[in-house]
Amino acid sequence: MSSKARHSLDPLNLDRFNHEALIPLVSPLTGKNYIGWCNHIELLLTATVKLDFITGKCERPTERAKAEQWDLVDSMVRSLILGSVSKEIAQHFIHAKTAKSLWEEIKGRYGSHGPLLYRIHRKLRSIRQGNADLFEYYSKLCNLWSELHYLKPIPVCKCKCNVGKEISVGECNGCILAKQIADDKSETELFQFLMGLNDCYDNVRDLILLMEPLPTPSKAYSMLLGVETMRELSKGEKGCEKTHDLVCSYCKKIGHTHEGCFKLHPKTKRSM
Template identity: 45%
Template sequence: MEEEVDTSVTRNGRNMTGPGAVAEITRESAYNSNGDPFFLHSSDHPGMMLVTTSLTGNNYLTWSRSMKIALGVKLKLGFVDGRIAQPDEGTTEFELWTRVNYMVISWILNSISKEIADAFLYTTTAKELWDKIAERFGESNGPLLYQIQRDISSITQGNESVAMYYTRLKRLWDELTCLMPIPPCTCGSAKAVVDLHSFNRLMQFLMGLSDCYDNIRSQILVMEPLPSVNRAYSLVLRVEKQREVHTAFNESKDSSGLFAKTQNTNQPYRRDGTNRGNNKKTDMGRKEEESGEKTILSRSPKGYSNRVYIQSIGQ
């Protein structure tokens, strides 16, 4: 009698065949795709564009933020910030690391404009490439801080909607916070620093509003305590929506009145101002009045004929 041979394949001491093997492989694949920084999906390729806006030299701050988010989603951020170190050569991990490292380099180069991408083509690691880009475009914070502060102090709503105005202002605030983050503090003065930061933003938002929002601006300024800038934005936006509804209602009302007036104007009128539909006189009668004659209709004297004789008598 032949002995049964166990042909099951094991991985790390686990049985990968038989009942539950498919579920085990599925769980392992899910782990690799969600927790392994060396994992590359079948859709990942060197020509991918991770961000929609390319680095041009003047937008380093927004570009780097977008790239960090995209790399973080793919668990590859450690390749540019140094958390995933290069393994020793000759090991299996080194081959995996090299493959993913070149993939990240390709993604970064694809997100740089063609005019400046050639200057970084010969970098060997993703971290080296990232550091060189930061050194060239991210270190000149002085002029950039000046420009952001100047834009914040001069920005106004103008003819824009409240949402568009607030979005522009919010983006400048975020860029300024990225360049000058508030240092973490666990002492009692931390709340005072945050309150002062919120107060400055509230004043900047209110100062840039159009003059048509003077009433709601005055109401916000007398609130005790002062609301946050997000709360103030919500109040101003509510006033804007109410004005839009009121304007739309008035326009609809004016259009209805104009339409009714046009309909009345299209009715035919006589010279004396009376409506033709209410006129009981015939066209013959009007002609007679204009000629100064009066028409008398009578039958034939003998009554033998249906002929009608017309006699004209001068007035």
Template identity: 35%
Template structure:
């Protein structure tokens, strides 16, 4: 006789009719976790440290110097989101109130600060060693290199005006001028309407559109003025259009023309090489035939295979043979 355990004695409710009072092996066991002990996921939790992460990690190859601040800033802002750590420097992920999470936050923040310090030139690291958090370090760097941007704007505008394509290919020249424009925009953004597009028929939004259009046209002129002279006919076609295209569209048009010219030059070079090869082969054949001796008639300057008289004019062959003798 099987004795069933009384569930009421343990304070738990009686099993309902028709259910198995004995837990089976295949039934999932539900465990309730405390809010502070939720398992963290690396893909969306900035407090998780991956096994390959360490303070000596090189976050980006860009190094901060007096001249490379803008490119360095873009590289940091591109690399930290891949590590789910951008919130430590932009202020969107402050220190949590929970004590355990706050301790983990301090550990991760120290690692992010070490990553940023590794990308700063060794001659400049002393100036930022007193910062306490990664956000303090980020704000200190920005205050030093973005505080008084008047001289930097002056030299940027000067570089944009005097920039020429020269020996650079089209894509390299476009990348250089685009980088200068982006840095100038970060220092002096285009004015925006205060309504933010919430109003209809807003004069401020209309002026904003006009200013953006003027800025794009000025960039197009700057880009075209720096091109080499062999693009003049393409520049004329672009400027003769009623509405000027965007800079990237003009770059695409020029790139297509450059590719067509390159393929045409390759075809011309290949045909020239073939012609030279044929001329050289003919010259060698002629020089070889001058020194060759015919096995049929004994004459010089031809071969038996090329002596057509052997099959059609035998009398002429005999005459030729007697002359050679």
């Protein structure tokens, strides 16, 4: 690695760290949005090679010149964190001496796993589509799944067959177990998504549940979105009505009815 590359990856380097410009990028911490706020701050600090200041991996040097630089950078990291916290909350943490102690104090106040996990599971248990469109409903679920994954990430096997891969796909027992956990998580999310859908999607939901293997939540959403789009194009209507579900009773595929099924009416396809 060149000296220039090493310099750019040095946590004490300030070339890419404009903390004042980063503050407006973060939605202020209010308490209830801790997970999203925490994830965003960690992302910004990772991108600017400053994450080690809150994890404690970048310790204060003993050499005077480097120690002074460390104090400067650490104060900027603290300023970024405090600047992205609502004023009502910030006043309780203003006396933190280092970025690490500030981060741990905020985490201790708002980041207890038990209450956060309970809140997420309670929302997942009760969420329904209701008056929301398909995109809005699915987005809400994705946000909750993302928060849950942040608190309880899928374990990754550390064997050589999984180096550099997010989800284990190797052949050792650890890889197989991690893959099973990931598949179970995807299946649970699929059921949560389907259970909250409005009744107008009953026919499509039944077809999705008959698929082997079961699709991922994103694939199921894509299928439902396609049905909704075809419905709007063919009927000139928005929203969904149960009598207008485009599910073919002949070939069991979604997106058309038996009247427009090419398998049932092959001449129709040839004439197009």
